[in-house]
Amino acid sequence: MSAAKLWSWIAFIFGFLFFFLPLIGTFEFSLRARRGVYSFDAYSNVLSDPQFRETFTYSVVMALFTIVLGVLIVAPTAFWVRLKLPKLRPVVEFITLLPLVIPPIVIVFGYIRLYNTSSYLPLTGTAFGTNILMMCGYATLALPYMYRAVDTGLRTIDVGTLTEAAQSLGAGWTTIITRLILPNVLVAVLSGAFLTFAIVIGEYVFAALLNRPAFGPYMVWMGGNRAYEPAALAVIAFTITWACMALIQLATRFSKHTRAQR
Amino acid sequence: MPFLELRGLVKSFGPTRVVKDFDLGIDKGEFVSLLGPSGCGKTTVLRMVAGFETPTSGAILIEGKDIVGQRPNQRKIGMVFQSYALFPNLTVAQNVAFGLRVAGMASSESEARVAEMLRLIGLPELGGRYPFQLSGGQQQRVALARAIAVRPRVLLLDEPLSALDAKIRVSLREEIRAIQRELGITTLFVTHDQEEALTMSDRVVVMNGGIAEQVGSPHQVYNRPATRFVANFVGTLNNFTAIVEDSSQDLVSLGGAQIKLPGGALAGRTKGDRQTLALRPEAVRLGRNEASDFHLAAIVEDVSFLGSVIRIRAKAAESSVSLDTFNRAEVPPPAIGSEIDISFSRRDLIVLAG
Numbered sequence: 001m002s003a004a005k006l007w008s009w010i011a012f013i014f015g016f017l018f019f020f021l022p023l024i025g026t027f028e029f030s031l032r033a034r035r036g037v038y039s040f041d042a043y044s045n046v047l048s049d050p051q052f053r054e055t056f057t058y059s060v061v062m063a064l065f066t067i068v069l070g071v072l073i074v075a076p077t078a079f080w081v082r083l084k085l086p087k088l089r090p091v092v093e094f095i096t097l098l099p100l101v102i103p104p105i106v107i108v109f110g111y112i113r114l115y116n117t118s119s120y121l122p123l124t125g126t127a128f129g130t131n132i133l134m135m136c137g138y139a140t141l142a143l144p145y146m147y148r149a150v151d152t153g154l155r156t157i158d159v160g161t162l163t164e165a166a167q168s169l170g171a172g173w174t175t176i177i178t179r180l181i182l183p184n185v186l187v188a189v190l191s192g193a194f195l196t197f198a199i200v201i202g203e204y205v206f207a208a209l210l211n212r213p214a215f216g217p218y219m220v221w222m223g224g225n226r227a228y229e230p231a232a233l234a235v236i237a238f239t240i241t242w243a244c245m246a247l248i249q250l251a252t253r254f255s256k257h258t259r260a261q262r
Numbered sequence: 263m264p265f266l267e268l269r270g271l272v273k274s275f276g277p278t279r280v281v282k283d284f285d286l287g288i289d290k291g292e293f294v295s296l297l298g299p300s301g302c303g304k305t306t307v308l309r310m311v312a313g314f315e316t317p318t319s320g321a322i323l324i325e326g327k328d329i330v331g332q333r334p335n336q337r338k339i340g341m342v343f344q345s346y347a348l349f350p351n352l353t354v355a356q357n358v359a360f361g362l363r364v365a366g367m368a369s370s371e372s373e374a375r376v377a378e379m380l381r382l383i384g385l386p387e388l389g390g391r392y393p394f395q396l397s398g399g400q401q402q403r404v405a406l407a408r409a410i411a412v413r414p415r416v417l418l419l420d421e422p423l424s425a426l427d428a429k430i431r432v433s434l435r436e437e438i439r440a441i442q443r444e445l446g447i448t449t450l451f452v453t454h455d456q457e458e459a460l461t462m463s464d465r466v467v468v469m470n471g472g473i474a475e476q477v478g479s480p481h482q483v484y485n486r487p488a489t490r491f492v493a494n495f496v497g498t499l500n501n502f503t504a505i506v507e508d509s510s511q512d513l514v515s516l517g518g519a520q521i522k523l524p525g526g527a528l529a530g531r532t533k534g535d536r537q538t539l540a541l542r543p544e545a546v547r548l549g550r551n552e553a554s555d556f557h558l559a560a561i562v563e564d565v566s567f568l569g570s571v572i573r574i575r576a577k578a579a580e581s582s583v584s585l586d587t588f589n590r591a592e593v594p595p596p597a598i599g600s601e602i603d604i605s606f607s608r609r610d611l612i613v614l615a616g
Contacts, residue, residue, distance in 0.1 A: 158345060164314055165347035165405075167334040169361030169412060183351040 023238065030231035042232035051218060052233075059207075059215035062131070063200035066138040067193045070146045071182075073139065075189065078150045079181050082159050096147040099140050104205040107137060112209070130210050137206045142199050146192035153188025154181070187252045194244045202237065263326055265290035265448050266311070266416055271320035273306050273472075280306050282472040284320070291446040293439065295459035298469035299495065304452045307469075308418050311450060313337050324415055340414030340447075344421040346401040348393035354404050355380070355389035361412035379407040382441060399430040406438060410445060417442070419451040423458060435462050456496050460484060468492045490538070490614045499540045500583045501614075506535040514539070517558045517579030527613040538614040543573065545610035546585035548596075554605035558583075562602055565595045578604055 033041035046052050081092050099107070111133055115123040123129035139146075159181070166176045182189065207214030219237075223230040264287030273281040281303040288294050296304035309315040311322055313334030321328045329337055340361075348357050355376050362372040380386045383403040393401055402422055409417060419438070423431045439462045442449050453459050459466045460480040468476045468483060468491070476488040487493035504514035504521065509528035514521050514537050521539075531537060550557050560578035571586050572595045585604060587595075596602050 157350065158347065161343055161345055161347040162349060164312070164334070165341065165343060165349070165408075166360070167314075168312060168337075168339060168341040168418075169408065170335045170338075170364045171360075172335055175364060180349055180351070184349075 023235075026231045027235050030228055030235055033228040042228035043236070045226075046222075046229050046232050046236065055213050055215045055218035058213050059201050059203075062135060062138065062214065063197045066135050066142065066200050067196050069135055069139045070142055070192065070196055071150075071189055074143070074146045074150050074192070075182060075185070076177055078147060078154055079159065079177060082151070082154050083163060093147070093151075096143045099142075100144050104137070104141060104203075105209070107140060108206050108209045111137060124210070127212075130212060134206050134210050134212055134214075137210075138196070138200045138203065141203065141206075142192070142196035145195040145199070149188045149192030149195065150185055153185030156188075157181075157184050187248070190248045190251050194248055197244055198241055201240065264288055265292075265325060266450070267321075267323040267326075268307065268311070269321040269323065271307065271310060271322070272318045273303070273310060273315060274318045279318075280472050281310070281317075284472070284474060286467060286474065286477065288448055288450065290448055293442055293449045293451065293462060293464045295451045295453055295463040295466045296469055297453055297456060297459040297466050297496070299454060302469040303472040304454075304469050305420060308420055308450060308452045311416065312339055312341050312418055338412070338414050339416045339418060340409035340412060341418040341420065342402070342405050342409050342422045344424050346393070346398070346405045346425075348401055348405055348408070350393055352392075353389065354385070354391050354393070354396070357393070357404055358389075358408045358411050360408060365412060375411055379411045382410075382444075383407045383437070397430075398426050399434055402426065402434060403437070406441065410441070410447060414447065417447045417449045419449060421453055422451075423453070424455070431458075438462070460496070466496075468496060470495070484542075487612060493540055493612055493614055498543050498584055499612075500543065500546065500581065500585075502539045502541070502579055502581045502583075504537045504539050506531045506533055506537050508533065509535075516556075519556055519558070521556060521608060521611070523608070523611065523613055540612040540614055541583075541606055541610055542612075543584040543586040545606055546583060547605045548574065548585060548587045548602060549605065550603050551605045553607065555608045557603055557605045560602050560604050562596045562598050562600050565598060567595070574602075576602060576604065 030042045031038040031040065033039060033045070077092070081089055085092075112124060113119075115121050115129075115133055117125040123133045162180055162184075163176055166180055171179070202216055202219070203214065204216035204220055206212075208217045208220075219230070219233055222233055266288040268284055268286040271281055271284040272279065280301075284303070284307060286294070286307075296307060298304045306315060310317050313329070313332060313336075317330060320330075322330050324337075348354075349360065352360065355373075358376045358379050359372050362375055363369075367375070376389065377386065380389055383406060385400060385403060385407075388396065388400065388404075393404070396404065402425075405422070422438070423434055426434060435458055451459070451462065460483075463480055465477060466480055466483045467474050470491045476483055476492045478486075478488075483492060483496055487496060493499050502516055504516040506528055507513040507515050507520060509531045512523040512525060512528050514523060514528070516539065523539075528537065547554055558578040560576035560583060562574060562576050563582065564575040566573040566575075567589070570589055572589050573584055573586050574596065575582060575584050577583070583604060
């Protein structure tokens with residue numbers, strides 16, 4: 001084995017241990033709920049907890065709606081900026097980066113102040129209104145990732161010429177975006193969607209301060225009140241994340257037209 | 263009345279006027295090329311016809327109706343792009359069917375049309391492939407099929423052959439012309455390649471600086487260029503500087519010989535003025551020739567072997583002269599530095615203004 005190969009293996013093993021040892025430890029700890037033997041008791045406790053099912057379902061539904069909202073906002077915006085307003089791109093990029101520098105607690109207090117029950121748009125007055133507000137907040141939090149993912153996807157195709165070709169064939173904007181642009185940046189949109197999903201599933205501040213039954217506050221509550229179940233929850237959360245990544249890989253593989261271009 | 267008429271077309275980008283008062287009429291079924299160097303405004307004219315640019319002023323009429331206010335997707339104008347612009351997520355058949363489906367054509371009818379188009383471009387078996395699985399030439403054929411499938415009123419071709427290699431370019435231009443003739447589509451073709459423009463077109467519009475320098479048949483544009491720019495841009499040209507001897511008699515001197523030019527060619531010139539005369543390389547003959555009016559002694563500077571033709575560059579009458587002679591295996595080309603005679607006929611001289 002050459003020296004370069006040996007160092008590559010050493011780096012790989014170091015990286016593997018660095019990332020996976022804590023996970024393995026967490027997984028091993030989550031199996032110790034029953035004294036003296038390994039068992040999946042912590043997992044069955046978590047999975048049979050009605051609160052887990054409710055909060056997780058709530059967060060998944062919120063994540064899906066947030067993804068739809070994010071795609072509806074970001075895809076046409078990124079497309080339009082690339083096609084018609086390229087000079088505005090730095091400005092739009094700056095705006096999309098703002099959620100990274102403005103803490104969620106500032107955003108949520110701003111929301112509460114703007115949309116409280118005595119405001120013109122009292123969204124916090126009902127559970128449905130609060131859900132809408134929270135979905136908008138989540139879409140804002142995911143904006144930097146979603147925008148970058150979609151914009152990178154758009155960079156790989158000749159948006160201008162494809163749009164003109166479609167227009168010369170009689171297509172309007174809706175047809176162009178839904179039948180040409182979105183399918184061609186599908187992998188990028190999926191990446192953005194996955195990141196959005198991950199953000200929403202683990203988000204705590206919005207849900208806690210708007211008092212909604214989301215998965216983030218449940219995990220925090222569980223961490224403060226149980227011993228083995230939080231570890232089981234962490235492993236479940238990782239599994240969900242990896243499943244999402246695997247789905248993206250599958251989607252990329254089955255997307256025939258992108259295979260040769262990558 | 264022309265089928266497609268561009269009337270007083272002007273386009274400015276900020277302070278720069280890229281198309282200046284451009285007029286052109288194209289008859290139904292005609293194939294017209296816009297030929298010119300980069301930045302001459304030819305693509306801008308095409309894009310204005312397509313609706314991708316809005317004219318600063320002027321009108322674009324199809325069958326007498328101004329279409330300037332119409333959006334690109336309302337104009338029923340097909341376009342083929344240099345970069346093919348095939349939709350990568352759709353198969354060849356889906357690409358060709360795209361415009362038909364947008365127009366709301368029933369799928370059975372659309373399938374029949376797609377099959378007809380794929381037969382027309384000679385790729386009937388490739389309907390299920392994706393664009394990335396095709397060669398450049400095949401992609402451009404599909405782009406052409408997609409553009410004509412919707413039976414456009416006008417077909418616009420924006421340098422469709424520029425991205426292809428030389429051999430495919432030649433075969434595809436013949437195919438495009440044959441298809442255009444077969445379907446009788448009014449076509450506006452943009453190119454910077456004079457060979458493409460001359461071989462494919464019914465008429466050529468030579469553009470420079472946003473204006474049409476000359477509009478005419480390939481034969482006219484090549485043999486009777488209207489301006490110095492057209493003469494230099496279209497084909498290779500030998501320029502000689504002659505001295506005016508007697509403008510009333512249309513007499514000039516060149517390399518010690520007197521030449522009588524066509525009547526009125528020297529109007530306004532006085533004795534001693536310099537006058538540029540031009541000759542195509544194929545109008546200059548190697549050696550003394552019975553059919554030629556004039557002979558000049560020359561020294562060979564360079565010899566280029568082009569296959570069927572040999573191009574010789576020689577110094578004559580203080581000018582550099584290129585001449586083409588057919589390659590014959592039994593006659594070797596002259597050596598560089600050797601003395602030769604060249605000859606030409608008076609009728610082949612092009613008198614350039616200025």
